[in-house]
Amino acid sequence: MPNKNVSSEDGQASPGKPFQTEETLRSWTVFEVTSIGSNEKSQHAVGRVQGRNVVTSAIQSFDQKTMSVRTLSDRVFHLKGAPGLLFETARHWGHWAEMNEVKGTAADVRNQYLLRPSEALAAHRKTIRQLIQDHHGQNPRVFSSALHGTDRHDDDLTILLDSDRDIGNLRDELEDLICVPVHLLIPSDLRSYFSVEECEKALTEAQPI
Numbered sequence: 001m002p003n004k005n006v007s008s009e010d011g012q013a014s015p016g017k018p019f020q021t022e023e024t025l026r027s028w029t030v031f032e033v034t035s036i037g038s039n040e041k042s043q044h045a046v047g048r049v050q051g052r053n054v055v056t057s058a059i060q061s062f063d064q065k066t067m068s069v070r071t072l073s074d075r076v077f078h079l080k081g082a083p084g085l086l087f088e089t090a091r092h093w094g095h096w097a098e099m100n101e102v103k104g105t106a107a108d109v110r111n112q113y114l115l116r117p118s119e120a121l122a123a124h125r126k127t128i129r130q131l132i133q134d135h136h137g138q139n140p141r142v143f144s145s146a147l148h149g150t151d152r153h154d155d156d157l158t159i160l161l162d163s164d165r166d167i168g169n170l171r172d173e174l175e176d177l178i179c180v181p182v183h184l185l186i187p188s189d190l191r192s193y194f195s196v197e198e199c200e201k202a203l204t205e206a207q208p209i
Contacts, residue, residue: 022076023049027086030059030069030113031106033097043109045069045077046085046093053092062113067179069113081172082156082181083110117146117157120178121209127177128159129209135170137161141206156181160190160206 028047042058057072067079140161145151174182190199
């Protein structure tokens with residue numbers, strides 16, 4: 001059962017590969033569960049590690065600065081990229097929950113582990129600017145809720161920038177850095193997402209990162 005006394009798949013090494021005490025978890029979320037016959041709750045990270053689906057044993061601690069969790073089996077998982085389960089991982093979680101007799105519906109508690117976009121921006125401002133410059137972006141700026149600090153944990157970080165070149169995998173690198181969904185726009189893109197009035201407001205209020 002998924003409580004503090006139970007280890008899970010994070011303790012299994014792949015055949016022919018050494019046991020790793022630290023790994024990177026992508027396409028992830030965190031579920032809180034209660035086992036049948038017990039009111040004890042535990043939280044488990046779920047996601048992909050090097051192409052395989054993983055459900056961790058109960059999370060014992062969380063380091064916000066490094067976005068890493070330490071589990072009951074004393075393994076460390078670094079949460080990387082924007083959260084969100086792949087279909088096959090969600091199915092894997094369903095099988096795990098059934099086998100471990102989870103009571104009721106598991107609660108998705110990823111927001112307890114995430115910074116709001118405005119908080120992520122404040123924490124990583126210098127590195128964000130450098131990544132954008134490395135990908136030939138110029139004049140990066142933010143607007144709307146992330147600018148005013150009224151954003152929520154499930155919002156994305158929308159960055160307005162100038163660029164006449166391919167910015168490649170910039171979005172992926174930014175999401176790996178801040179673990180928040182990132183939306184990159186150039187000024188001409190605004191019309192596809194906002195009304196004329198909203199475009200004008202965004203361009204007027206946008207502030208440099």
